[in-house]
Each structure stands twice: as structure tokens, then as C-alpha cells.
Amino acid sequence: MSEYRAPTREMAFTLRHLAGFDEMVKACNFEDASPDLVAAVLEEAAKFAGQALAPLNSSGDQTGVHLTADHRVHTPEGFRQAYRQYVEGGWAGLQFDAELGGQALPFSLAIPVQEMMHAANMAWGLCPLLSQGAVEALSDNASDSLKQLLLPKMISGEWTGTMNLTEPQAGSDLANIRTQARPEGDHYRITGQKIFITWGEHDMAENIVHLVLARLPDAPPGVKGISLFAVPKFIPDAEGNSGERNDCHALSLEHKMGIHASPTCVMSYGENGGALGYLVGEENRGLACMFTMMNNARLTVGLQGVAVSERALQMARDYVHERVQGIAPGDSAPSPIVRHPDVRRMVMTMKALTEAARGLAYSGCVAVDYARHAQLDDERRACYQRRADLLTPLVKGWCTEIAQEVTSLAVQCHGGMGYIEESGVAQLYRDARILPIYEGTNGIQALDLIGRKTIRDEGQAVQELIAEMRATAQSARGCDALDTARVDAFEAAIDQLDTALQQILGSSANAQFAGAVAFNYLMLSATLTAGWLLLKGAVLEAEDSLEPEGHARCVMAHFYIDHILPRCTGYLASIRAGEDSIMALSDDAL
Template sequence: MIPYTAPVADLRFLLHHVVGLDRVAALPGCDGATPDLVDAVLEEAGKFAAGVLAPLNRVGDRRGSVLENGVVRTPEGWADAYRQFVEAGWTSLPFEPEHGGQGLPWTVQFAVQEMWQGANLSFGLCPLLTQGAVDLLSEHGSAEQKALYLPRLVSGEWTGTMNLTEPQAGSDLAAVRTRAVRAGDGSYRITGQKIFITYGDHDLTGNIIHLVLARLPDAPAGVKGISLFVVPKILVNPDGTPGDRNDVRCASLEHKLGIMASPTAVMAFGDDGGAIGYLVGEENRGLEYMFTMMNNARLGVGLQGVAIAERAYQQARDYARTRVQSRAPGDAKGGPAPIIRHPDVRRMLLEMRAAAEASRALALYAGTQLDTARHHPDAAARAAAQARIDLVTPVVKAWSTDIGVEVASLGVQVHGGMGFIEETGAAQHYRDARILPIYEGTNGIQANDLAFRKVGRDGGAAARAFLAEMRDTVAALEALPGDDAAAIRRHLAEGIDALEEATEWMVRTQGEGDAVAAAAAATPYLRLWGTVAGGWMMARAAAAALDALRRSGADAAFAQAKLVTARFYAEQCLPRTRGLLPAVVTARHTVTAMAEEWF
């Protein structure tokens, strides 16, 4: 497998020149994110990702995690890598210093997190879930729960999990049957089974803190009757020392298409009388609380899509540079040439590169909005940023993970027949990527969330504000010279027009009460959002590249490559919006027209 190189240069460029890390660093509580510190963090993260995590990626895929005599064992090298990860402080980067965190912005955490996922997706899943558990308990846990659990989760001494899905309740959490019974001493007894639990059990840490959705006997029906509980693998004494083993165990590990080294567990709670759990917040508000963790995870999964796209691109690019096959078009006298000289291979590589860079920029932009929503001193600014992060979360999750699968598939194609052979490693990226559009809410669910909750609920107000900001970029491009800026501006303006028309159709259709038509159009609508938002970020990157080319001392080759990639996205990707708009407004005519028995 071709070695992984962390995309430090592009991350640094985006943070400092495109998404506005300087504005984030000016917020209260974020002032530690100085340019020198951030650059140092990126460099060290890149070294760790490439030097420690990436070499284990292939090992993990071949050997996987196994359940032996009731103990889940991760692949060789995993435990040592996790120890180094913790000792280096990577688990604590974005969290509050009062719990042992380093207090850096989530924007920086997103940049670093992409490197973990790109180097080793199976490994990166463990800290991804733990950071979501920290986020949830920080927001909704009691003072005692925060004091007991957060320092050890932040430090990485313990890890966290999310326990939602059950055999009969996938995305339909109203069907959750896991039961919680009041024990009379302030605790609850939890009984039931959860499936698809990422890192539900493992040998990396001495304790695992499970966050579990369960239903009380007298709870109301549906999602309003779900409560949330902390269920430690090892019970914790009030002084933080380990107590007895709780009544929770890994019943089995799933056999999967990809992410082999990530132990995806079937968890059994209460086989011997009931696992001891502790209520988070109030009874029957568990799903509301769990959305804090889910939204954190959705952004993290979107970053996984970016990361796997980058990894697949790197591998395909390096393979294309060395694979000699056929004479290149236009070279009448030459012999066989590296396939990177063939136009169709170059087209695929540019498609991969542009998609990875556009989705990366959008994810980092989402990080800036998250930091602004949490730290800005002005309430109106916080509210506006929260509306923006709410809007882009389903787009980052769904659009970026679709991109991860598509780019990984193109990576196999660039390799040709060798891509279908496991030894090259291209197939692993494709297999690993395929889970991303499914978990943390399928991409269809994300599309419905965007259409109904994020656009329909406020009558399109947040969407219109975002569209207005995109149009400001179009106006700014008018002042820039050259054909590149003109081409990017023209295609971006056309894409924004299509998205605006689709948005007004979506708002109007829901206002007319036609939820079926809106739902039928939701997926192409989200794809339209992602394509245009990605084009907007690439346009901003192009403007920054043009500025760099005017300055002495700038990396001219990097800037020129960024400009070419941005123009490729504008001319080859943004025109697809012209097809997505009709797909949105006409979907109702055919999607629901087929009788069930005709399928």
C-alpha cells in the first residue's frame, strides 16, 4: 500500500486564508489558537498520522478485531498506538481546560481529526465516539457526572460509546425496547440488547463509558419516552477508583464489509439481573440529549468522508505516476508512458482531488461556525452561527460521505484491474468508505433533516442567509483579474441560482402541505446544496490562491495547483447543478408513482 501523507499544506492554507481561523482565534476562550501554535499542531499531527497510525491500517484490515473467551482483542500494534495517542495529548485538544482539555477551537480539531481518519479510519473511530461522549456529558451531565467521567474521557484513559440501535430499531428509535427500571438508590437497572456499537468493547483502555438509550416502564410511547443513561463497563467508585464489573458484555462482533479493525459489537445489558446505569438529565428526554452526541458524530463522519477521499486520491495519484501503460495521446513517437499522462486518468484524478478539497473546506468552515456559536460574545451572532451549523451539518455528513465512496471507487478505477486486487490497498478504501453514508443516520435521513427541519421549519430563512453570503463571494470575484476568476464566478453564480430556485420550491411545497413531494426531492436537494457549497468554498480558495500569486515569497506551484483545481470544480462539477434542479422539482411525479407490487 502506498504511504499516507497528511495534507498539512492544504489544511494550513484553508485555515489561515480561506475559512477564517483568525476570526475564530479572536473569540473568547479561543485565543490560544495562534498561527504558530496551530501550524505546530498540524505538523505534529501529520507526523503521528503518517508515522504511527497509517502503517497499522493494512494490518488492521487483514487481522481485524476478534472476540476470544469474552475478551475483545484489537489487532497487533493497536494498543501501543493508542497509548502513544493518549500520551501525546491528542484526545484532549478541543475540550475545556477545567476537565483537562487544551481548549483549542473545534476548527483546529476538525483539521487534526481528518488526519487520524485518513491515516487509519478504523483507529480514528475510537476517539471520534469518545469526543462525542465528552460533548454530550459536558452539555447535559450533572456536576457529579462531569467530575467523575469527563477528566478520564478527555485524557483518553477511558473511551465512550453511543448505544442507540437495536435489532428491531434501526433508525426508528421510537421502537427502542431496552428497559430501565428505577432501583431506589438513585440508579437504574438496564436490560436489553444494542447492535452496531462502535468500539463497544476493546482492550485499549481499562474502562468504557456507554451512553445508552432506554425506556422506563411508565414512559410515554414513542421517542418522547426515551431516557439516556451512563452505563460504565466497570463501575466507578465516588473517588474515581474502579469498582465491580458491571452487568454488560460484548455478545459478539459483527462481520463486516470494511473497517475490520474497529470492533463493531453486539452489546448485552443485564443478562445477570440488570446493568447499573445512571440517568443523564431528566427522564424521557434522552433522545434530545443524544442529539448532541449524534450531531458531533455526524460532523466527524463527514470528515471521514473527506479523509477517505484524500487517502484514495493519494494512492491513485502515486500509482498513476508509476504505472506505465500505452503511448500517451499526442505523443506519436513516444513509447509506453505513465498513465497519469492519459487525459481520462487525469480527469479522474482531478475529480478526486477537487472533491476532496471542496469537502475539506466545507467541513472546516462548519468548524468555524461551531466555534462561533459556542464562543461569540454577542447572542445574535451566536444564534446566527448556530443556525448555520444546523444547516450545514446534514450537508457535511451526507455530501462528504457520498464523495468518500465515489472518490474511493474512482481510485479503484484508476488502478484498473489492479484496483480490484486486495494487495494494492485501493479496495480497502472503497470497502471502508461504504459504511459512511449509512451510519449516524443514513444519508436519506440527512436529506430529510435538511429539507424539513433545517429549511422548511424556518421558512428558508437560514438557507437564504447562506445564499446571500455565497453571492457576496460572486461579487468579490468580479474584482479579480483573469480568465480563471471569470469562469469560476460564472459557474458559481449559476449554481447559486439553481440552489435558490430549488430552495424556494422546497419551502413553497412544504407550505402547501405536500410532505411527500418534499421528501421525494430531498436527496437531490441535499446533493445540490453540497455541490454549490463546495463550489463556493473552492471559489474562496481560488481567490486566496490568486492573492498568493501576487505576493513574493508565496508557494507559486501550490497556489497555481489550487487555482487549476478550483476551475476544474467550477467547470466540471458545478454544471451538474443544472441537472439537479429538475431532479428536485420533478421528483414527485415518478418517485411515488410506482405501485408497490410493480417493483
């Protein structure tokens, strides 16, 4: 697998100028998050990702993880050492409370750092991804005493965290959870089994704090009767150090299509009397607490889509410049295949989708910082919360969908070599396939978007976004470097989203319609929003000369409008068609 080179300049531009990081820093009083600090953080993160993580990606995929008879998981060679460097470098605590050992920097500054780690080694990066989500859930919901017990070592990275929702009979429908929790003094005893637990057992850290959904004996049925518990692998002693081994362990590991170096565990709780757990938040309010972690994870899983796309783009770009085949139009001798128009089409598609997805992911995370920290009146804060809520399913859904396309195109750019494991690009294709599935399938993201984020607020958040898009289009009309006909096409796509919104609001009582059109609505909304961010970058380039070497961003915006944005027409056509033909066949006829 070719060397990973973090695109720090592109990341900094996207974060600061497209996602609005600089304005957010001022509004939220992040005084230390200066442009110089951002540059320094990205530079050091690039060194860590490129030197410590990327060399382990292929070997980790080939070696995988191994479970011993005494329920210990051994990670591939080099993983523990890389994790130790991660902890010693202070990367685990970038965005967390300084009083608990963090650096109190914006969440959105940690996002390009995480992108580099996932691009370099996605299987390894899943461990800190879940740990950071667990810290968020505990920070927002746990009692002060529990925070003091668990968070300092989780924020430092000495301890890691997991999310335990799924059971054999309870996947997306968490109402069917059977894991039990019984009160015992100031703690609880947990019994049950969880499946698909990422990094549920490993040897990289001294302790693992599992966040486990379970039911109390007198809990009401359904999701209203679920509570959340922190269940450490080793029970902390009075000094906060790892003490007695808790009654929980990994029963087995899943054999997966990809992310082979990430242990996906079947976890058992309470085979010998019950695992000790601590209540997080209120009894029977566990799902609300867990969604703090879920929303964090959904944004960062979307970011994984950006990361694996970037790595695939780099590998394809290297190959098409080196591989000589045929004579390209206008050449007189055999040419590098990058000069063939169809190969150029594929690479440009990969580049446009990846850069647009990065803008979307970073913007969603900046909106989270605004909603959490900005010193604003209630209405403006509510506006930022609506934006964060709206962008979360777009980021998770669209960025992971385009990762399927980008990694597939990377295989295609390599030709037959792409189908051979030794090239390394096949690993990216396999690794990326999990992204539309975990942390809530993209079908669930689409239902969330159309139900909670559109119909519930009668389209307010979408209309606010549309207004910003129209303002950018107006600005684009004043830029000589941007083609007016293409700005017209962009505005026509805005009208398509508005048309879709009105039809959805007018059919809100029809549950089958909403379910049938939800995915196409997500794809229409996100394809347009991501394209808007590329256009915004082109306007900045044209107006402020932020790109001294030419008008590359204008070219990318033109390409996106020409070749990606027309997909919106198809998405709208499917929305207009509704549920009729989707639901027409009987169950038995399918």
C-alpha cells in the same frame, strides 16, 4: 498500501483562510490558538498519524478483531500501543474543558487532527471519534457530580465512550426502543440489548463508558419516553478508578464489508440483574441529550469521508505517476498514465472533490465554535447557530457521498491492480461504504436539511448562505486569474439553488414532495457550497498572493466549475420533477 503523507499545508490553508478559523479565534477569545500553535499541532499530528497509525491500517484490516469466550475483544497487533501513544500525546483532550484535564482549544482545531487519524487508519480512528462525542454529550447534559466521576479519564483518553441507540427492531425509528431502566436509589438498572455498537468492547483502554438510550417503567410512548444513561463497563469506585465489573458485555461481533479492525458489537445489558447506569440529563429527555453526540458524530463522519478520499487520492496519484502504459498524446515513447487525458480527468475529479469537501467539513466545525463560544449579541449568535445547523447535514451527507466516488475512482486509476487486495486501494473502497449509512443515513440527513433546516425557518439560513456566495462571486469578477465566463456559471448555479429553495417552500405542505426531492436538494446545496469554498480560495490566492508557486487554486476552481458544478443542473431538474414518477408504481410493482 503506500505511505500516508498528511497534507498539513493544505489543511492549514483550508482551516485558517476558507473556514475562517483566524477570525473565529479572535471572536471567541481562543488566545492560545495562534498560527504558530496551529502549525505545531498539525505537524505533530502528522507524525503520529503517519508513523503510529498508517502502518497498522492494512494489517488491521487483514487480522480483524476477535471475541473470546469470556466476552473480551482483542484488537489487532499494534493497536493498543498506538492508542497508548495517543493518550500520552494529549490528543484526546484538545478541545475540552481545562478544568477537567483538557486543553481548551477550538473544536475546529481538533478536526484536521482527526482527519489525519482517519486517513491513516479509519478503523482505529472510530474509537476516539465516538469517545469525543460521548464527552460532548456528558459535558453538555450530565450533572456536575457525574461529570466529575467520568469526564477526567474520558478527556485524558484513559477511558473511551460509545453510543448505544440501535436495537434489532429499532434502527432509524428510535420510538421502538425496548431497553428498560428501573430506578434504584441514586442510580438505575439497565436491561436490554443493543446492536451495531462501534468499539463497544475492546482492549485498548481500561474502561468504556456506554451512553445508552432506555425507557423508564412509566415512560410515555414514542421518542418522548426515552432517557439517556451512562453505563460504565467497570463501575468507578470512590476515587474515580475502574472498580467492579458491570453487568454488560459483548455477545458477538458483526462480520462486515469493511473497517474490519473496528469491533462492531451486539451488547447485552442486565443478564444478571441489571447493569448499573447513571441518568444523563432529565428523565424522558434522552434523545435531546444524545443528539449532542449525534451532531458531533455527523460532522466527524463527514470528516471521515474527507479523510478516506485524501488517502485514496494519494494512492492514485502515486500509482498514475509510476505506472507506464501506452503513448500519451504529444509523447513519442511509453508514458506514465498520468499523462493520458482520461486518467488526468479522474485524478483532477478526485482532487477537486476532496479539497472542496475539506473546506465544507472544516467550515461546519468552525461554525460550531462560533455558535458555542463567540461573544456576540443574540441575533449574531443565532445566525452562527443556523449556519452550523445547516452545514451539519451537508457535511455528513455530501462528504460521505463523494467518498464513494473518490475511492471508486482510485480503484479505476489502478486498473486491474485496484481490484486486487494487495494494492490496498480496495480496502479504502470497502471502508468508505459505511459512511453514508451510519450516524443517520444520508436520506435522513436530507430530510433533516429540507425539513428542520429549510422549511422550518422559511429558508432563512439558506438565504444567508446564498448572500455570502454572491459576494464571493462579485469579488471573483475583479480577479484577472479567474475566468469571467466561469464566474457567470457559478452565479447561474446560485440561481439554481435559489429556484430550488422557492419551489420547496412553495410545496412545504406536500410531504411526499419533500421526501422525494430531499436527497437531490442536499446534493445541490452541498455541491454548490463546496464549490463556493474552492472559489473563495481562488480569490484569496489571486488577491493576496497566498500561494507563491502559481495559481493552482484558480485552476482547481475552474475545473470544479467546468466539471463538477454542472451536476447542479441535474439535481434541479429532479427537484422540479417532484414526486410523480417516483411514487407512480404500486408497492407490488417495484
